[in-house]
Amino acid sequence: MEHTPSDPDYAAAVVDLLGVLAYGELTAFIRMAADSDLAPSLRLKSDMAGLAATEFRQYSQLVERMRSMHIDPDRAMEPFVVPFTAYHERTRPRTWLEGLVKAFVGEGIAKDFYREMAAFVDAETREVMDLALEDVGEADFVVSVVRDAIKTDPTASGRLALWGRRLLGEALSQAQAVAVTRDALAMFLIGGGADLAAVGEMFTRLTERHTERMARLGLSA
């Protein structure tokens, strides 16, 4: 089944999709900026703050494009305040390293999910989503910092592996909460392009990429 922008269910799903993406970036910005305060050096504080600032730039571009598509960004984001607040409360980092892994792994999972979604939308919407999902490699510093930390403190490896699993679990749990309450989004996912088996395959891919990302950090998933 092909989606057309004139179908009202499809239009509602697009609003949801851009809304969840935008609010995800706004809250990622806030959390990363706050977590940068845990950094043990000015260089790392600055790097983490830069990561946060990138989220805000992408959020801004997204909001601007939503307005030009006659979508009210605040109304589009509103339904996602509760699940994102819950996710961030349940994954509040207690240490700088946890914050760092969350910035890398949590955002990685979210962006993989949005990239999967981008495959189902029309060209204009996909272009808007791509703009907000562009990876400029700014998170690469996380890899060497986490690898170094594991080398000097071997117990960190086990703790951070557990933390990564928790991040994946909380992200999937909130994604499910969203799917249950947002009919248009759920129907869009199930009804168009993807059947239930395809959704299952998508979750398998998300988990595989999560495992690869954890391996890049030197952590088991």
Place this chain on the structure above:
Amino acid sequence: MEHTPSDPDYAAAVVDLLGVLAYGELTAFIRMAADSDLAPSLRLKSDMAGLAATEFRQYSQLVERMRSMHIDPDRAMEPFVVPFTAYHERTRPRTWLEGLVKAFVGEGIAKDFYREMAAFVDAETREVMDLALEDVGEADFVVSVVRDAIKTDPTASGRLALWGRRLLGEALSQAQAVAVTRDALAMFLIGGGADLAAVGEMFTRLTERHTERMARLGLSA
């Protein structure tokens, strides 16, 4: 006495000046981003986050220019970690309105001070400072939000007036702590261009501008 970039005392003062400016913007970014989470609506959260993002953009430009001037930004910022941490700990907003007034009033005082300092530096340094001090009017939304809040809750007016006084006091107290420990910066201020009477006049001007800024918010200073 005229400053020349080749004078080592002057060079040290410029490093301090750019360092304090950069670190002030980095911490303002972090605090404003964190405080945006207190906003009562998505629109205001987004506006406050935008204010934070502007601080980071100016910080980034400043750091880039410092590097091109062969100044190590991290070393230049290091001496100011303690006073800024103290300032932000002593002025941690308990409410959204306090955060908003702090973003407007606290940053206003800091930027007035740096603008005063910019009068004493060479043209190249002044240009770098101006870049980081540009006012793009993004904080203007604060005025109507605070004025509306005072209208609907008259007791807020007295509380926020006190809060503004505290922000000025803490800012001046930390500025003094910096002057005591950073000889080059202090000597630059006293020795070059400005004598003690001129410094007194400068503080009078800073206080006057603070009073004007508070009045714009509908608050007594």
